[in-house]
Amino acid sequence: MAHRTRSALRGSPKLTRVCKKQYGGEHELMAATVGNLHWLQECLQKAESPTQTDINGFSAIHLAALHGRLECLKLIVENFEVDVNLASLTGWTPIHLVMNKESGPRALECLQYLIRNGADINVQNQGGMTPLHKAASEGRLSCIIELVEAGADVHAKDIEGQQPIDLCRIWAHRSCARYLSDAMWKTDKRNFAQEMHKLNQIKSECQRIEQNFLKIEKREQEFLNTVAFSNWLQMKQQLQSPRSPRRKVHFPENRVNLGAVPRKEVTKTPAGEKKISVRAKWRAKVKAATAQPSTEKSQQPWNASVNPSSPRVTNIFRATTVRLGTDPEARGDHDFSSFLFLSKDSHRKPVIEMAYNGRLSPVPSLPYEVIERSIYPHTRPIRIKMPQEFKPMHIFDVKRKRLPRLEHRWTDEMALSLREILDPAFRATLKAHLSANSSSS
Secondary structure (H helix, E strand, O other): OHHHHHHHHHHOHHHHHHHHHHHOOOHHHHHHHHOOHHHHHHHHHHOOOOOOOOOOOOOHHHHHHHOOOHHHHHHHHHHOOOOOOOOOOOOOOHHHHOOOOOOHHHHHHHHHHHHHOOOOOOOOOOOOOOHHHHHHHHOOHHHHHHHHHOOOOOOOOOOOOOOHHHHHHHOOOHHHHHHHHHHHHHHHHHHHHHHHHHHHHHHHHHHHHHHHHHHHHHHHHHHHHHHHHHHHHHHHHHHOOOOOOOOOOOOOOOOOOOOOOOOOOEOOOOOOOOOOEHHHHHHHHHHHHHOOOOOOOOOOOOOOOOOOOOOOOOOOOOOOOOOEOOEOOOOOOOOOOOOEEEEEOOOOOEEEEEOOOEEOOOOOOOOHHHHHHHHOHHHOOOOOOOOOOOOOOOHHHOOOOOOOOHHHHHHHHHHHHHHHHHHHHHHHHHHHHHHHHHHHO
């Protein structure tokens, strides 16, 4: 049945007239439209060029993609070597046209074939529309997934500033918008992680350069200190008197008052004994006085346990534990406040300048606040100390509709008192009046 239909279409005079009217007499355009593979091959072999176009700039590959003719696409691309990125007069390419109503369920396999053969997934037409824009406007979730997995830009904008997710919302394609929202979040997180990695590399390099500069400055300062000390010593020697200064005797800190040092005198000793001088006896006396007293019995450790039979505790110290939320967070990052200077250029983009080497380039594409918190850790908000930072508040300091001031307090009390006194009397009078009226009637 399909073969008879194709044969009828091939030789039909009505089809020939339609082809001449719409496609300028080029039979391969109509063959690619209806998907007749043999007719398309014969027409392309007889044609002057396989890329002949109609008045709109569409060729056979465009019409085959528009109607989802996969076999025709394979024939045009593989046998006749037509570029899959061939654009029309307004910039439409086959990967744009494959996401259309005419392609039906055959769009996904045609899209996969075009991507495998090198089709540009981020190409834009004159209106700035990408293939992802087209798939989002048509609500083709399978094509959107295929394009995103192939690396399509989910943040691309057309000339009106609309992203693919905006077209999903306009045309009420909820499932497509949900998938694109998740894909945009993942892309943003991945890009943020890459830019933070670049910033960390810049910080490590700047820290190394800063340490080198600090070492150089330290050496220069040491050299200047040495020169200054030598100059001072020379001036001191010039002003010094010719006689040598007196030597100072340093006594130990725990010295005792043993009197003046005696002169060299030899005591008279009996015959056969060695003579000991007075100075030697004085030295022995000083040595004995300055010696540390030895403790014969060591002090027994205190038993901290309430059980006398338990062994004595030698250490009852317990290390303090830090709980998050109780103590402030420790800042472990290096602070570049004295080496890197952050500012904004005329386009409100962050600019990083070094103290000695000028401006850093390129700067990671991160928000100004993120870069500021990264290179200046002291600007980060830290957790407060609990409960030291909490302050009590009086009830009168709490905001109310009307503060209980003195000029209003007496009126409130008076109204409350009058209501307690007058309400019972008013009820009694009203009850008596009602009973009198009922009796008279």
